[in-house]
Amino acid sequence: MINIRNFSYSYPENRSALKEVDLSISSGEFVLLAGPNGGGKSTLLQAILGVVPEYYGGELSGTITFEGKNIGEFGVVKLAGKVGIVLQDPESQISNLTVWEEVTFALGNLLLPKDEVIARGIEALATMGIASLKDYTVETLSGGQLQRLAIATLLAIRPKVLILDEPLANLDPLGVNSVVEAVKILKEHVDVVIVASHWLDPFLDISTRLIVIDSGRIALDIPSNSIGSYLDELRSLSVEIPQKILVRKMLSEQGIAFQSSDEPLRLPFGATLRMLSPLTAFQGRIGLQLRDVGYSYDGNLNRLEDVTFSLGSSSRVAVVGHNGAGKSTLARLLAGLRKPTKGYLTSKFSSVSMTTQKPGLGFITSNVLDELRYGTSLSVADAEKILVAYDLAKFAGVSPFTLSGGEQRRFSLAIALATNPDLIIMDEPTAGMDTRQVEFVQKIMEGFNGASVYITHDPRLVGTFLKEVIVLDRGRLAYHGPTAEMTKDIFELLGYGYTNATIAFALRYLSTGLPMVPSQIEVQNEPGI
Amino acid sequence: MNLAYRPRKTAFHMMDPITKLIWTFVVAWWLYGLRDLKSVVIVSFGVALLSFLGSRFNLMSFLKVSGVIFVGGWGLLLYQGLFRPGPGISIGALTLSYEGMALGFSLALRVFGLVAAGWAFSVSTSPQDMELAMVKMRIPYKIARVGYLALRLIPIFQRDAQAIDDIQTLRKVKKGTNRFRKSITALIATEFRLVDSISIALETRGFGLYETRTDLKAIRISVSGAALVIVTLGLMLLHYSILGLL
Numbered sequence: 062m063i064n065i066r067n068f069s070y071s072y073p074e075n076r077s078a079l080k081e082v083d084l085s086i087s088s089g090e091f092v093l094l095a096g097p098n099g100g101g102k103s104t105l106l107q108a109i110l111g112v113v114p115e116y117y118g119g120e121l122s123g124t125i126t127f128e129g130k131n132i133g134e135f136g137v138v139k140l141a142g143k144v145g146i147v148l149q150d151p152e153s154q155i156s157n158l159t160v161w162e163e164v165t166f167a168l169g170n171l172l173l174p175k176d177e178v179i180a181r182g183i184e185a186l187a188t189m190g191i192a193s194l195k196d197y198t199v200e201t202l203s204g205g206q207l208q209r210l211a212i213a214t215l216l217a218i219r220p221k222v223l224i225l226d227e228p229l230a231n232l233d234p235l236g237v238n239s240v241v242e243a244v245k246i247l248k249e250h251v252d253v254v255i256v257a258s259h260w261l262d263p264f265l266d267i268s269t270r271l272i273v274i275d276s277g278r279i280a281l282d283i284p285s286n287s288i289g290s291y292l293d294e295l296r297s298l299s300v301e302i303p304q305k306i307l308v309r310k311m312l313s314e315q316g317i318a319f320q321s322s323d324e325p326l327r328l329p330f331g332a333t334l335r336m337l338s339p340l341t342a343f344q345g346r347i348g349l350q351l352r353d354v355g356y357s358y359d360g361n362l363n364r365l366e367d368v369t370f371s372l373g374s375s376s377r378v379a380v381v382g383h384n385g386a387g388k389s390t391l392a393r394l395l396a397g398l399r400k401p402t403k404g405y406l407t408s409k410f411s412s413v414s415m416t417t418q419k420p421g422l423g424f425i426t427s428n429v430l431d432e433l434r435y436g437t438s439l440s441v442a443d444a445e446k447i448l449v450a451y452d453l454a455k456f457a458g459v460s461p462f463t464l465s466g467g468e469q470r471r472f473s474l475a476i477a478l479a480t481n482p483d484l485i486i487m488d489e490p491t492a493g494m495d496t497r498q499v500e501f502v503q504k505i506m507e508g509f510n511g512a513s514v515y516i517t518h519d520p521r522l523v524g525t526f527l528k529e530v531i532v533l534d535r536g537r538l539a540y541h542g543p544t545a546e547m548t549k550d551i552f553e554l555l556g557y558g559y560t561n562a563t564i565a566f567a568l569r570y571l572s573t574g575l576p577m578v579p580s581q582i583e584v585q586n587e588p589g590i
Numbered sequence: 591m592n593l594a595y596r597p598r599k600t601a602f603h604m605m606d607p608i609t610k611l612i613w614t615f616v617v618a619w620w621l622y623g624l625r626d627l628k629s630v631v632i633v634s635f636g637v638a639l640l641s642f643l644g645s646r647f648n649l650m651s652f653l654k655v656s657g658v659i660f661v662g663g664w665g666l667l668l669y670q671g672l673f674r675p676g677p678g679i680s681i682g683a684l685t686l687s688y689e690g691m692a693l694g695f696s697l698a699l700r701v702f703g704l705v706a707a708g709w710a711f712s713v714s715t716s717p718q719d720m721e722l723a724m725v726k727m728r729i730p731y732k733i734a735r736v737g738y739l740a741l742r743l744i745p746i747f748q749r750d751a752q753a754i755d756d757i758q759t760l761r762k763v764k765k766g767t768n769r770f771r772k773s774i775t776a777l778i779a780t781e782f783r784l785v786d787s788i789s790i791a792l793e794t795r796g797f798g799l800y801e802t803r804t805d806l807k808a809i810r811i812s813v814s815g816a817a818l819v820i821v822t823l824g825l826m827l828l829h830y831s832i833l834g835l836l
């Protein structure tokens with residue numbers, strides 16, 4: 062269906078993005094696309110859509126054909142109805158104000174008769190399980206519902222190929238579950254599904270093929286069910302090893318059968334799962350205390366209610382919860398940007414830094430070096446050293462707004478730490494980052510002595526790097542403590558029980574002490590068994 | 591957003607956007623033509639009351655904005671009072687003329703009435719209806735869509751503007767024009783990245799493929815809307831004739 066032959070592409074200014082790519086994708090395939098940031102995944106997807114070179118210019122050689130016709134002959138808009146894409150950010154792809162307007166938007170553009178527009182719109186919403194949201198405004202939908210709506214909109218026009226570019230980034234576990242279920246349904250309606258994702262676990266059982274792109278080339282192209290034989294290759298390509306594979310491998314080494322992700326783990330009689338790493342909670346002296354804190358806008362809409370907890374002066378804590386749970390409001394209260402409308406908040410933190418989901422919003426100067434030094438006592442030489450450490454030295458003289466998304470995220474961390482804060486608050490600091498970059502963030506933050514608060518659901522952080530967690534539920538504190546001591550109820554509240562195989566099987570056997578990743582699990586036999 | 595459309599079942603929500611738009615123009619014309627303060631007070635407050643009762647907009651939000659208008663109105667009042675000749679109140683060496691103050695006050699009141707009418711229009715008209723109305727007025731749907739899209743993006747921009755303000759506060763950027771300039775730069779540069787995504791999303795959904803599109807709704811002139819326009823126009827003409835303005 063899609064044939065890519067000896068395809069190379071360079072963005073303007075000779076920035077090479079794809080090199081001699083040869084690839085054929087047939088009807089019925091579900092392709093999982095992985096690889097490090099900047100490796101060429103997004104460019105390849107854009108090439109299949111015809112976006113490059115149409116949008117950005119640049120040089121290309123080789124061909125991409127869809128059903129035997131050169132993609133270039135179509136143009137992006139003429140591919141509508143044949144190839145569709147669900148983008149990483151749900152907000153930027155929804156252009157209507159209500160669910161019904163959105164799901165019928167593309168059908169109307171394709172000039173389908175009114176009756177057919179209505180019938181297909183209703184069918185697509187029902188297929189995606191969001192028919193009950195038909196009259197909702199999109200503002201009221203969660204991230205997962207928005208992604209389902211984006212999928213429904215494309216499903217309605219019945220494309221042959223559907224591309225999903227990092228569809229799980231920024232979603233909470235319930236959102237992840239919702240989108241993965243939607244993608245499973247999608248497979249029955251679309252000839253070819255291509256998903257680009259740093260997180261392979263959720264798609265492992267439904268994909269047929271894994272393609273890894275690195276430095277613009279196809280570095281690995283294997284059937285999904287043989288991933289277990291390529292762990293070393295995946296590691297060297299900075300691809301997150303699926304937890305299911307690790308769990309299976311670890312358990313099989315201990316003589317325990319793990320049938321499949323849908324089957325319960327079969328532990329020998331009396332065998333238990335035990336935490337390897339010690340439980341971690343409060344760190345250092347008290348840095349900040351909240352007592353019965355509430356916050357409301359205009360005196361009527363409560364964002365936070367009766368929140369009580371303490372934060373250590375060197376705590377490293379994750380704040381999790383669904384959309385509207387009050388995470389951003391809590392972050393602003395902790396940063397001192399808002400005052401509680403109820404209760405007490407006392408803080409010993411004198412210097413607070415913050416990073417946002419869109420790092421560019423925090424930039425205030427016109428070049429990277431000045432930006433880093435702004436409001437600090439850093440000398441030029443010291444600032445340059447920091448840029449080297451963050452692999453940003455070559456950008457010292459350019460505008461921070463021209464950096465790529467990953468570079469901006471890294472740079473915003475450097476800026477936040479440059480002021481020597483004693484509290485740093487980060488909103489989704491690793492969204493869209495590959496394993497190598499996540500490890501970089503962890504390394505940097507391990508050297509930070511103050512308290513750090515991460516608003517994130519990234520499974521690569523929560524539970525392993527972040528062992529303390531604050532769980533918010535509709536403005537109330539549902540849990541605060543070690544992730545390992547979260548109860549089954551809390552896991553289910555967050556939706557982890559359904560999206561994470563490790564948690565799923567652990568849930569079946571333990572009511573407490575839930576580990577987040579396999580490296581923290583040890584399966585042992587009780588003496589005498 | 592306080593000015594954002596909210597689906598409700600008020601009299602204004604039941605009207606079509608075209609007659610509501612015409613009504614807003616009639617009201618503007620009426621207010622513009624008035625000269626004496628008494629008439630301006632009656633018509634402005636009448637329009638504001640009708641707008642509120644007809645659309646049930648958020649009174650608190652409206653009054654907050656009205657407060658700003660009246661603060662601005664004081665400036666107009668002082669300006670007009672100082673520079674219009676005639677009898678007035680003496681404050682030291684300065685004389686504020688009654689005529690000038692009345693003119694300044696009536697200018698502020700006219701803005702107040704117009705804002706109320708516009709507010710009612712905004713909260714009671716769905717962007718899609720507005721788009722369809724524009725298409726009915728023979729404006730190409732691709733152009734009509736721009737306004738709709740802007741409304742969709744406003745909440746995102748508002749949220750991001752808040753994030754900018756928070757970060758700049760933490761980074762101790764001094765308040766003032768310079769901070770405002772930095773904020774605008776950050777907002778534009780960041781949201782510029784949205785443009786590609788929006789374009790790709792629109793194009794892959796067939797936007798612009800044909801000159802027209804299938805619309806599920808059709809805009810028809812509502813009886814209530816037409817009646818409101820006719821009654822308002824009649825009252826205006828009657829009022830003008832009483833005042834001898836015709």
